[in-house]
Amino acid sequence: xxxxxxxxxxxxxxxxxxxxxxxxxxxxxxxxxxxxxxxxxxxxxxxxxxxxxxxxxxxxxxxxxxxxxxxxxxxxxxxxxxxxxxxxxxxxxxxxxxxxxxxxxxxxxxxxxxxxxxxxxxxxxxxxxxxxxxxxxxxxxxxxxxxxxxxxxxxxxxxxxxxxxxxxxxxxxxxxxxxxxxxxxxxxxxxxxxxxxxxxxxxxxxxxxxxxxxxxxxxxxxxxxxxxxxxxxx
Numbered sequence: 333x334x335x336x337x338x339x340x341x342x343x344x345x346x347x348x349x350x351x352x353x354x355x356x357x358x359x360x361x362x363x364x365x366x367x368x369x370x371x372x373x374x375x376x377x378x379x380x381x382x383x384x385x386x387x388x389x390x391x392x393x394x395x396x397x398x399x400x401x402x403x404x405x406x407x408x409x410x411x412x413x414x415x416x417x418x419x420x421x422x423x424x425x426x427x428x429x430x431x432x433x434x435x436x437x438x439x440x441x442x443x444x445x446x447x448x449x450x451x452x453x454x455x456x457x458x459x460x461x462x463x464x465x466x467x468x469x470x471x472x473x474x475x476x477x478x479x480x481x482x483x484x485x486x487x488x489x490x491x492x493x494x495x496x497x498x499x500x501x502x503x504x505x506x507x508x509x510x511x512x513x514x515x516x517x518x519x520x521x522x523x524x525x526x527x528x529x530x531x532x533x534x535x536x537x538x539x540x541x542x543x544x545x546x547x548x549x550x551x552x553x554x555x556x557x558x559x560x561x562x563x564x565x566x
Contacts, residue, residue, distance in 0.1 A: 334550050335368040335377060337559075340485065340533035340544065343372060343380040344452075347441035347461055348460065350538045354450040355380065359387040359395075361542050368554055369395040371412050371533075375460040376426055378419040383448040385416070394554050400485060401426060402461075403468040406537040407497045408485040408512055410531075411475045411562070414556050418478040425474060429466045429561070436518075454528055459558060468494075472505055481563050483509040486535060487518040508564040514545040 341358060342349040347470040362370055370393060372381045382561040383398035388395035413419040434457055435443055445454035466474070475482040484494040484501060487510050494501055494510075495508050501507060507528035522530045532547040551558035 336366055336546055337369040338367055338533050338547065339371040339412065340373050341370055342374055342537045344442060344444040344446060345374040345377055345380045345456065346537065347435060348385055348537055351442070353537065353540050355383040355387050355446055355448060356450050357539060358384060359391055359393060361539055362393055363391045365542060367393065369394045369559060370478065371398045371409055371541060373398040373400045375380050375400050376402065376430060376464065377456060377460055378423050379445045379456065381419060382416055383441050383446060386404050386448050392510065396556060396559065399423065401471060402463040403471050404463055404465055405468055405497055406463050406492065407494045408483045408492045409468065409471060409482055411480050411482045412523045413478060414560065415479040418480060422475060422480065424476050426464050426466065429464045430458065431462055433462060437457040441526050468505065481560055483511060483531065485511045486513045488512045529563055
């Protein structure tokens with residue numbers, strides 16, 4: 333079957349995420365847009381994955397727990413996990429290697445933790461918009477060791493992308509996929525990296541960005557196993 337997906341969505345936990353990016357708002361809009369598989373990928377945290385996964389189950393939307401990680405080389409990576417336990421373990425290891433800088437909400441934005449009722453139940457004090465002290469060469473085995481999938485984010489951008497920082501995707505990182513922005517000419521990048529899956533997601537920080545463009549994948553069944561096999565070109 334062919335279904336709509338979006339593997340790069342931020343919530344109110346990301347300081348750059350709009351205050352309307354709450355669990356219910358995200359799931360309800362994704363239902364209206366008929367998105368069947370989504371991933372929650374806040375900056376260096378997976379704290380709001382659980383409530384959105386619970387709400388997604390009620391709406392028959394598969395929600396994959398994930399993170400957008402900034403490596404030591406200062407570009408972004410998307411990490412997706414098969415379950416919350418593995419996502420939490422990755423978060424623990426990544427945050428242990430982040431500088432202890434307090435977030436300034438008045439400048440960067442709030443970092444709220446929410447429940448399924450869209451109530452704020454906590455706030456992350458540490459600044460999330462920062463690079464970890466882990467190299468991409470350390471992050472790849474870390475994520476894969478937790479049965480996750482990791483690939484470079486928005487490679488077409490001029491900032492925080494692997495191409496803008498390294499100039500190319502190194503062969504020895506053995507990525508199975510890469511992500512391009514929703515307005516990118518994906519055929520161009522598919523031609524450059526023909527052996528890798530091209531993922532096109534919204535990188536939504538605002539609700540209206542969820543509506544901009546659609547991406548589809550073909551799977552036999554809507555489950556995490558099928559999604560990971562699609563990402564890994566199995």
